[in-house]
Amino acid sequence: MTRDEQGRSGGPPAPLAIDVEALHKRFGDHEAVCGLSFGVRAGEVVGFLGPNGAGKTTVMRILTGFLPATDGTARIAGHDVFSDATAARRAIGYLPETPPLYPEMTPAAYVDFVARLKDVPRAKRREAVDRALERCGLLGVRRREIRQLSKGYRQRVGLAQAIVHDPQVLVLDEPTVGLDPIQIREIRALIRDLAASGNQTVILSTHILPEVEAICQRVILIGRGRKILDQPLAELTTGGVSLEEVFTRVMTRDASDALEKGAA
Ligand SMILES: Nc1ncnc2c1ncn2[C@@H]1O[C@H](COP(=O)(O)OP(=O)(O)O)[C@@H](O)[C@H]1O
Ligand SMILES: [Mg+2]
Numbered sequence: 001m002t003r004d005e006q007g008r009s010g011g012p013p014a015p016l017a018i019d020v021e022a023l024h025k026r027f028g029d030h031e032a033v034c035g036l037s038f039g040v041r042a043g044e045v046v047g048f049l050g051p052n053g054a055g056k057t058t059v060m061r062i063l064t065g066f067l068p069a070t071d072g073t074a075r076i077a078g079h080d081v082f083s084d085a086t087a088a089r090r091a092i093g094y095l096p097e098t099p100p101l102y103p104e105m106t107p108a109a110y111v112d113f114v115a116r117l118k119d120v121p122r123a124k125r126r127e128a129v130d131r132a133l134e135r136c137g138l139l140g141v142r143r144r145e146i147r148q149l150s151k152g153y154r155q156r157v158g159l160a161q162a163i164v165h166d167p168q169v170l171v172l173d174e175p176t177v178g179l180d181p182i183q184i185r186e187i188r189a190l191i192r193d194l195a196a197s198g199n200q201t202v203i204l205s206t207h208i209l210p211e212v213e214a215i216c217q218r219v220i221l222i223g224r225g226r227k228i229l230d231q232p233l234a235e236l237t238t239g240g241v242s243l244e245e246v247f248t249r250v251m252t253r254d255a256s257d258a259l260e261k262g263a264a
Contacts, residue, residue: 014042016075017169017201018063023072025058025225032058034225035072040203040218042168045195047216047233048205051251055225056205057097060171063203064094077168090119093162093200095172099154103147107138107157110146111164118165128164135197136160136190152183156190163194170194172204176211188214209243221247223254 018040025033033055040046050056061067063074065085074081079088102110112129120128133142136156141149146157155175162170175191176184192215195202206212212219212233219236221229229236229250236246 014044015078016040017042017044017077018203019073019075019078020059020063021073023059023062023074024070025055025062025067026070032225033062033069036222036225036227037072038220038227038230040169040201042201043199044218045192045202045216046204046218046220047212048203048220048222049207049209049212049247050205050222050228051207054222056222057173058225059222060094060096060173060203060205064092064171065089066094090165091168093165093167093170095155095158095162095170095175097173097177099158099161101146101154101157103145105146106143107133107146107149107160108142110157111160114161115164120165128166132160132164135163135194137186150183152179152186155179155183155187159187159190159194163200168201170200170202170204172202174205174207176206176208184211191215209247213237213243219243221250223251224258228254 016039020039021037023033023036024031036059048056048059058067062069063076063081065081065088068082076088077091079091081088105113108129111132112125115125115128133139136159138153138156138160141153146154149157159175162172172191176187179187188211191202191204194200204215216233218232219229220227237243
């Protein structure tokens with residue numbers, strides 16, 4: 001059964017790899033995430049969309065254990081990210097908006113360093129590092145300093161560290177931001193390959209709609225910390241409607257709702 005057939009073939013649905021319920025995050029008076037719930041099934045590739053400031057990064061930082069939620073629950077592969085943090089973190093690979101790369105290190109040394117942090121057993125570390133470098137097309141530059149690499153290659157290093165411990169879930173925060181068109185195409189192809197070959201669950205944030213059309217099977221759109229839409233891509237674009245049209249319509253409606261509420 002291919003991933004696309006899952007859930008349509010009448011078989012039992014795949015288990016939830018990401019399970020978020022009634023999540024809230026307040027920064028002082030500002031509620032960045034307001035009662036957000038969603039689920040992502042194992043093997044799905046989901047686009048997490050929303051305008052700047054919608055709360056995408058905040059949700060991803062909560063999922064990856066970098067930020068505590070104010071309220072609600074989040075589970076990764078069945079592990080609560082708060083009460084079962086170690087197991088949850090082991091099940092997740094994270095490419096942050098700006099990956100903390102060490103410019104003087106080589107890709108090989110850096111990915112090995114992350115593999116140690118992620119508790120990859122010593123006996124398997126070499127193999128895990130080689131495999132991550134290979135999957136991300138980094139074998140040719142493995143001994144160069146990261147600072148000598150192009151931004152596209154640095155982003156590959158970010159992806160390699162995210163997958164080195166073979167996590168079930170990949171969380172990618174705007175993985176193609178700041179790249180040139182060729183690098184964007186390469187990174188997108190790489191993400192698609194990672195998802196297909198590793199049977200990994202992927203949630204990736206972006207506000208580039210063609211990115212979603214190129215990579216994702218489902219779209220979760222948020223605005224002002226709330227869910228606005230959660231639908232398979234194929235359903236959203238039936239009848240030849242472009243994703244851009246759908247989103248412009250939905251976001252305009254959301255903005256006028258917000259204005260009305262503010263006025264009331
Ligand atoms: N550490 C923080 N302290 C205060 N406010 C924050 C912090 N992080 C994010 N915010 C606010 O939360 C909202 C959501 O931000 P963010 O999650 O970065 O959105 P996105 O990634 O969708 O652009 C924004 O209004 C942002 O200013
Ligand atoms: Mg962000």
